[in-house]
């Protein structure tokens with residue numbers, strides 16, 4: 001067994017109370033995407049205390065820096081945590097409840113920042129136990145398009161030099177504390193928003209033959225989309241097209257409206273299928289409208305891409321996770337159709353995103369979300385061990 005494991009675990013439990021304090025401070029003072037100014041200052045203060053240098057101003061409030069181990073290695077591993085909160089009114093009545101009305105760390109990004117700071121405390125304390133460099137990325141605006149990750153990449157976060165790999169973690173409600181979950185290949189979905197306007201010709205509902213009824217056309221379109229997904233989607237792939245709204249500008253029972261607007265979300269786990277589906281969604285909408293003498297406007301707003309966990313790197317992390325957390329403590333997880341802007345990093349360099357067990361707690365994006373804080377020392381320690389181990393030359 002790697003002798004560093006005991007050392008990391010001991011230190012992680014020593015700093016646990018400090019991590020709880022940090023997490024509660026982040027939790028009590030959440031900030032929305034692109035507005036993480038005070039959060040950023042807090043992180044900067046901790047880094048200064050640790051004597052770790054960094055640069056700021058990435059996507060406004062992001063922080064990026066490097067620390068170097070003392071052993072010989074030319075490896076560079078990147079660690080990422082997101083910083084933003086959600087526009088949700090917190091319903092918990094805890095001492096660290098959000099003090100910012102209508103804003104809440106309901107997706108656990110307070111936990112991710114705390115765990116990354118904890119990992120840096122460990123890596124900084126035991127530089128003699130590892131080599132190469134660790135690049136840390138505190139990233140703003142995960143929750144809002146176009147996503148802080150895509151902006152950071154444009155700003156050059158993966159350049160000079162390019163990291164060999166990047167890892168990120170996310171809280172997982174319902175998973176036991178002391179466990180992580182991970183899976184190779186497609187792990188999270190692309191997410192695009194579909195907006196369709198069907199333009200017909202309104203009039204008296206009793207004189208439908210003088211109108212072009214966009215409601216009937218919309219009904220056909222909804223079913224055509226489901227037939228398309230059912231018959232054209234590759235059978236071995238998960239993907240979904242769900243319409244969330246259908247609306248008209250009419251409120252009367254006896255009026256055929258001029259227009260119907262539909263909107264929905266399209267999710268996929270494969271980029272080829274994703275772009276083919278966009279083309280087909282447009283073709284189907286245009287041709288069904290044309291068949292019934294209506295016209296249509298269609299706008300697909302491009303969201304986050306598919307998040308692909310590098311297969312070999314994932315296997316390495318499963319093995320390292322079992323070494324650190326113990327047998328049966330790494331769950332193999334399949335893909336899910338939620339999305340994450342960490343996906344952008346996975347398009348550029350080998351990347352793995354894994355889930356951190358935070359106990360039997362309500363799900364993320366809920367007003368009563370919270371975690372079992374015991375998860376913090378596991379989140380910090382596991383990430384530190386990953387970084388130390390992956391920074392050895394020759395390991396993927």
Ligand SMILES: [Zn+2]
Pocket residue numbers: 107143364365
């Ligand atoms: Zn979220």
Ligand SMILES: [Zn+2]
Pocket residue numbers: 107108109142170
């Ligand atoms: Zn999140």
